[in-house]
Amino acid sequence: MGEQKLLAAFDAVVSDVYEAALVPSHWDVALTSLISHFSPPRWDVAMLVWERLHPATGRFIGAAGVNEFARAGYIAMFAGRQPWSVNGHALPVGKVVHSDEIVPRELFKQHDFYTNFLANWEDEVAIIASLDRHGQDHLGLCMPAPDVGDTSILRHAVTRLVPHIQRASRISRRIGEADLRAANAEAGLDASPSIILTLGPDMELLHANPRAQKWLERTQGVRQIQHRLHFADRQVRSRLEKLAKGHGAKRTETVAITDESRTTFLVAMRVEPNVANDLAGANGGAALLLVGGGRRDVSVEIVERLRDWFDLTPSEAKIAAYIADGRTLEEYANDRGVSINAARFLIKGVFAKTGVGRQAELAALLHEAPLEWQSPIDNFVTTV
Numbered sequence: 609m610g611e612q613k614l615l616a617a618f619d620a621v622v623s624d625v626y627e628a629a630l631v632p633s634h635w636d637v638a639l640t641s642l643i644s645h646f647s648p649p650r651w652d653v654a655m656l657v658w659e660r661l662h663p664a665t666g667r668f669i670g671a672a673g674v675n676e677f678a679r680a681g682y683i684a685m686f687a688g689r690q691p692w693s694v695n696g697h698a699l700p701v702g703k704v705v706h707s708d709e710i711v712p713r714e715l716f717k718q719h720d721f722y723t724n725f726l727a728n729w730e731d732e733v734a735i736i737a738s739l740d741r742h743g744q745d746h747l748g749l750c751m752p753a754p755d756v757g758d759t760s761i762l763r764h765a766v767t768r769l770v771p772h773i774q775r776a777s778r779i780s781r782r783i784g785e786a787d788l789r790a791a792n793a794e795a796g797l798d799a800s801p802s803i804i805l806t807l808g809p810d811m812e813l814l815h816a817n818p819r820a821q822k823w824l825e826r827t828q829g830v831r832q833i834q835h836r837l838h839f840a841d842r843q844v845r846s847r848l849e850k851l852a853k854g855h856g857a858k859r860t861e862t863v864a865i866t867d868e869s870r871t872t873f874l875v876a877m878r879v880e881p882n883v884a885n886d887l888a889g890a891n892g893g894a895a896l897l898l899v900g901g902g903r904r905d906v907s908v909e910i911v912e913r914l915r916d917w918f919d920l921t922p923s924e925a926k927i928a929a930y931i932a933d934g935r936t937l938e939e940y941a942n943d944r945g946v947s948i949n950a951a952r953f954l955i956k957g958v959f960a961k962t963g964v965g966r967q968a969e970l971a972a973l974l975h976e977a978p979l980e981w982q983s984p985i986d987n988f989v990t991t992v
Contacts, residue, residue, distance in 0.1 A: 635670025648757025664688030874900035
């Protein structure tokens, strides 16, 4: 093969390798390209596999000439167990060897990986490359075949391709990890009982969790026009725009959006560029994260009286006051920014201390409680 032809073939395989970094399913194409350009006749198999020895396990990144059934069989029976895997695990990253250099062939041919698997295709040797390590896992390229043909061109090509395959696999892994983080972040935000919004530098709405979407549908203080949020209060709008564009030293703002019967309090936080793309739904990067919820006034005096009379904790007294006012656990959870399970936990404590078992009974009891009277502690202090 002429030098120019070799160079063109190498460039073609490199292109396929980096395409696989972005589209993992393309690894099969990249390995097929490698075989097609550089392998001798009958060398038509390549396996790119992450393997671990303890416990023995593995995961295919890609393969050529290996069908899905054979891949599953290899992972179940031989990954991390067969001699080439075990001895290849000790190779330094970047090393490319012929299988005879790490396992004597006669010894290898006694192993069931050969007798029950490779012997079906007369594959008894391989070119093996150590590509990368991640914790206890080792990424290896194994190209088994019958012992026919000159492998010098293939070995040279694999040696030159090792750093490219290594970089591409790392890029692919990091993209996968980033996608997973983003998916987890979005799931976490969607499950939150609080209003959560991510906005771009020009107030573009990048993401709104379900609670925020419901709030936007009913609030009069904010309108959504062509994917941007327009705040009715000009002062609020100006403060948020200034924060989003990074003007000034402030990194947070607290704003109130008032409707007819309810005020929603939002904490706006400027998002640093290095984390902007990890926020859920932040296409192109978020500039602001807004978190908040409604707040209904609960009489501090009533809360204190409930604490004294029934020996409640502050949180138990607050949820009891909500129930006394005819509100629901869902309303308490939404207003306080906690989960419904947390609200149920609190109300169980209130039931235990007040001796009732249902919310209606608790409301009736609290309506009858002499909240306007002095508590026993007040009487004790007065008499002393």
